[in-house]
Amino acid sequence: xxxxxxxxxxxxxxxxxxxxxxxxxxxxxxxxxxxxxxxxxxxxxxxxxxxxxxxxxxxxxxxxxxxxxxxxxxxxxxxxxxxxxxxxxxxxxxxxxxxxxxxxxxxxxxxxxxxxxxxxxxxxxxxxxxxxxxxxxxxxxxxxxxxxxxxxxxxxxxxxxxxxxxxxx
Numbered sequence: 001x002x003x004x005x006x007x008x009x010x011x012x013x014x015x016x017x018x019x020x021x022x023x024x025x026x027x028x029x030x031x032x033x034x035x036x037x038x039x040x041x042x043x044x045x046x047x048x049x050x051x052x053x054x055x056x057x058x059x060x061x062x063x064x065x066x067x068x069x070x071x072x073x074x075x076x077x078x079x080x081x082x083x084x085x086x087x088x089x090x091x092x093x094x095x096x097x098x099x100x101x102x103x104x105x106x107x108x109x110x111x112x113x114x115x116x117x118x119x120x121x122x123x124x125x126x127x128x129x130x131x132x133x134x135x136x137x138x139x140x141x142x143x144x145x146x147x148x149x150x151x152x153x154x155x156x157x158x159x160x161x162x163x164x165x166x167x168x169x
Contacts, residue, residue, distance in 0.1 A: 020087050021077050025070030029086035032071065036063050036090070036097055044101050049117045053105040060098045064144065067094060099139050099148060106150065109133050128164050 043056035067090065075081040110119040110126035111133065119127040135152040142148055 016088070016091075017077050017084065020071060020084070020091070021073055023068065023071045023073070025072045027066065027070045028072055028074075029083055029090050032063060032067050033086070033090050033093065035066075036060070036093060039063065040097055040100070044097070044104055046113065047115050047117060048104055050105070053101055056101045057098060057105070060094065060101060064094050064098075067091065095141060095144070099141065102148060103137050103139060106137070107133055126164065130162055134162075 039056055039059045043052040043059070071087060073081070073083045073087050075083055077084060104114065104116075108116070108119060109129035109132075110116045111128045115126055119129070121127050134155050136155060138151040138153065140149040140151055
């Protein structure tokens with residue numbers, strides 16, 4: 001705790017808390033969180049489309065703006081405050097939601113548990129694109145108004161055969 005890095009980290013957290021406490025809006029963290037959850041469920045969930053993902057990113061941005069202009073945190077920052085804890089986590093969730101939608105928009109395939117409706121076989125099965133997407137995506141967050149950077153980690157299977165699942169046979 002006697003290093004300058006600790007002092008900077010502590011100051012950054014205190015500044016973040018003070019910024020959120022100062023908003024004095026009308027919406028609780030739960031109200032905003034519920035709105036974000038509906039966007040993710042309806043537009044980025046198990047079944048998704050190009051249009052739904054583009055709309056989700058737009059709506060997540062609207063939620064982010066609402067969060068920073070109309071958030072209300074009751075209580076004090078100096079006491080045990082579950083509303084403040086929720087707001088801090090929600091701030092992180094908003095970033096994560098946008099990153100998830102960007103990642104889903106970037107993958108032009110259906111694979112695993114998530115289904116891009118534009119990418120399906122004639123039988124309605126998931127249509128993978130292993131030639132272009134045989135990697136793990138990691139997105140580097142570069143700021144709220146900046147484009148994240150895609151980092152790819154190639155997938156190399158040695159013990160299994162990569163193949164499309166077929167749930168109809």
